[in-house]
Amino acid sequence: xxxxxxxxxxxxxxxxxxxxxxxxxxxxxxxxxxxxxxxxxxxxxxxxxxxxxxxxxxxxxxxxxxxxxxxxxxxxxxxxxxxxxxxxxxxxxxxxxxxxxxxxxxxxxxxxxxxxxxxxxxxxxxxxxxxxxxxxxxxxxxxxxxxxx
Amino acid sequence: xxxxxxxxxxxxxxxxxxxxxxxxxxxxxxxxxxxxxxxxxxxxxxxxxxxxxxxxxxxxxxxxxxxxxxxxxxxxxxxxxxxxxxxxxxxxxxxxxxxxxxxxxxxxxxxxxxxxxxxxxxxxxxxxxxxxxxxxxxxxxxxxxxxxxxxxxxxxxxxxxxxxxxxxxxxxxxxxxxxxxxxxxxxxxxxxxxxxxxxxxxxxxxxxxxxxxxxxxxxxxxxxxxxxxxxxxxxxxxxxxxxxxxxxxxxxxxxxxxxxxxxxxxxxxxxxxxxxxxxxxxxxxxxxxxxxxxx
Numbered sequence: 231x232x233x234x235x236x237x238x239x240x241x242x243x244x245x246x247x248x249x250x251x252x253x254x255x256x257x258x259x260x261x262x263x264x265x266x267x268x269x270x271x272x273x274x275x276x277x278x279x280x281x282x283x284x285x286x287x288x289x290x291x292x293x294x295x296x297x298x299x300x301x302x303x304x305x306x307x308x309x310x311x312x313x314x315x316x317x318x319x320x321x322x323x324x325x326x327x328x329x330x331x332x333x334x335x336x337x338x339x340x341x342x343x344x345x346x347x348x349x350x351x352x353x354x355x356x357x358x359x360x361x362x363x364x365x366x367x368x369x370x371x372x373x374x375x376x377x378x379x
Numbered sequence: 380x381x382x383x384x385x386x387x388x389x390x391x392x393x394x395x396x397x398x399x400x401x402x403x404x405x406x407x408x409x410x411x412x413x414x415x416x417x418x419x420x421x422x423x424x425x426x427x428x429x430x431x432x433x434x435x436x437x438x439x440x441x442x443x444x445x446x447x448x449x450x451x452x453x454x455x456x457x458x459x460x461x462x463x464x465x466x467x468x469x470x471x472x473x474x475x476x477x478x479x480x481x482x483x484x485x486x487x488x489x490x491x492x493x494x495x496x497x498x499x500x501x502x503x504x505x506x507x508x509x510x511x512x513x514x515x516x517x518x519x520x521x522x523x524x525x526x527x528x529x530x531x532x533x534x535x536x537x538x539x540x541x542x543x544x545x546x547x548x549x550x551x552x553x554x555x556x557x558x559x560x561x562x563x564x565x566x567x568x569x570x571x572x573x574x575x576x577x578x579x580x581x582x583x584x585x586x587x588x589x590x591x592x593x594x595x596x597x598x599x600x601x602x603x604x605x606x607x608x609x610x611x612x613x614x615x616x617x618x619x620x621x622x623x624x625x626x627x628x629x630x631x632x633x634x635x636x637x638x639x640x641x642x643x644x645x646x647x648x649x650x651x652x653x654x655x656x657x658x659x660x661x662x663x664x665x666x667x668x669x670x671x672x673x674x
Contacts, residue, residue: 283427285408286420323421331418 246291254298258305265309273316280320289319289332296336302348314350315339326358330365338364345370389444391451399451403440406455407431414510429511436513436532437462466508466534473538474503480541485551487559491574492544495521502537523547524579524649546638546645547578553635554581558598561673579649580671585635586627586650587670595634599673609666617654625651 247266254260261269273288293315297303303311322335330338338361339353346352356364363370391399410430411422422430437459439446450458481496495518502516513532519540524547527539551559559581563570566580585595587608600608614620628650632643653669660669 277421281424282421283424284421285411285427289420292420320421323419324423328415328419328422331415332420333418 246287250291250294250298253295254308257298257303259294259298259303259308260305261309261312269309269312269316272313276317276320280324282320282323290316292332292336293319296340297343300340300344300348302344304348311348311350315343315353318350318353322356322361326361329358330361334365335361337367338362338370341365341367342370391444391447395448395451399447402451402455403431403434403438406438406459407434409456410434410510429513432532433508433510433512433514434459437466437508463508463512466512469538470503470506470508470534473534473541476538476541476545477503480545480548483545483548483552485548485559485577486554486556487551487563487577488571489521489575489577490572491520491522492577495519499537499541506534508534520574522574522576524576524582525645525652542641543645546642547576549638549642550578550631550635550646551581553637554585554596554598558596558673562598562671565671565673582628582631582646582649583653583669584671584673585631586624586653589627589631589634590623595631600670601672605666605670605672608670609661612657612661612666617658620654620657621651624653624657 251260251266269290270288273284273290277284277288290312293312297312297315319335319339322330322339323332326335338356341364342352342356342360343350360370407427407430410433411427414426414430415422435441438450438455439462440450441447477496477499481500484492495516498516498518498520502514506514512534515533515536521544523540523543525543527536527543531539559577562580562584563577567573567575570577581598584598584600587600587604588595588597590611591604591607593604612620612623614623625647629643629647631646631650632638638646657666657669660666
């Protein structure tokens with residue numbers, strides 16, 4: 231993608247980030263301006279690394295909204311976990327070749343994340359079929375709903 | 380450059396350029412949402428690049444400064460809709476042209492021409508001007524005498540190709556099949572299975588015949604006729620030779636009683652392109668390899 235397009239990627243995210251920050255705040259989860267900036271920069275790097283272009287302000291605001299109610303997302307590692315989830319989101323988009331929508335993928339990631347009691351290890355080995363089953367609300371991870379068995 | 384000077388010369392100022400890019404990006408974002416049906420906010424960069432090329436083609440960009448200002452100051456969505464509507468019209472005209480070319484094949488056979496027409500048929504079945512307006516058919520193997528400029532995209536490329544092919548095939552159809560086949564076999568024995576252009580060898584020999592005052596439909600040129608052409612084609616320079624050949628090319632249309640002004644113009648341009656080749660072989664002592672003897 232041409233360089234001139236990159237700054238445009240983040241046009242709408244100020245408003246969306248404010249909304250997602252407000253959603254996170256209800257669960258005691260807040261990012262500082264520096265943390266937000268860092269996550270935005272990491273997302274741009276991840277998009278470039280996976281050869282993707284985002285047209286809607288990035289996934290971070292929706293990622294926050296999708297995960298902030300998880301009981302396993304803690305304030306002390308909020309930024310680090312979001313950074314990992316963000317990277318995994320685009321990895322999965324590429325892995326699935328866009329066969330899963332953003333919403334389906336966020337749903338799947340949240341279910342697997344919770345099933346593993348937080349942490350992103352459970353997600354790192356997930357394959358497309360696992361994600362698809364998780365997105366559809368069915369059993370996943372070799373049929374074990376809790377992912378630990 | 381001074382801003383006032385830029386305006387006078389028509390070029391967009393840096394602010395206008397930035398505004399145009401903003402507008403283009405907003406339209407691209409809309410197209411990306413349509414393309415994914417709202418299912419994904421991101422796309423592979425290659426797909427995004429294709430969407431951008433398609434969008435620019437529909438909008439007539441880059442175009443000149445006037446076109447760019449028209450987009451900058453107008454309703455981009457509306458201009459996209461209008462551009463798409465024009466493209467759909469050109470696609471319908473192209474399909475009509477394609478049917479005509481397919482039903483009026485020349486009497487000489489070329490597998491690469493048939494294969495190319497099959498590929499063009501696939502193109503019409505799969506063409507999606509709303510997202511991939513600039514896309515080209517997969518396999519255009521058959522080579523035209525005058526290639527379509529690489530700057531043409533999408534349906535414009537296909538229509539230019541088909542228009543030229545129709546002109547070439549109208550020319551080929553003006554000759555008795557036996558004479559045309561004999562000439563092509565002397566040019567390329569396996570021409571039926573090769574990607575060679577069929578029109579140029581016939582045009583060249585028909586031109587030779589016409590320049591000698593003989594019936595062009597006879598096609599084959601004897602060694603004595605080639606020698607006569609060598610004596611005839613001794614113009615002072617390339618420009619003069621192009622003029623002679625071009626006029627003869629257009630005159631062929633009237634002499635053969637086939638084609639129309641658009642075809643004659645194509646034959647004229649094709650004939651002019653022979654000039655450099657003739658000049659090159661003349662320096663090596665003869666016109667053998669340009670004008671063919673089919674006997």
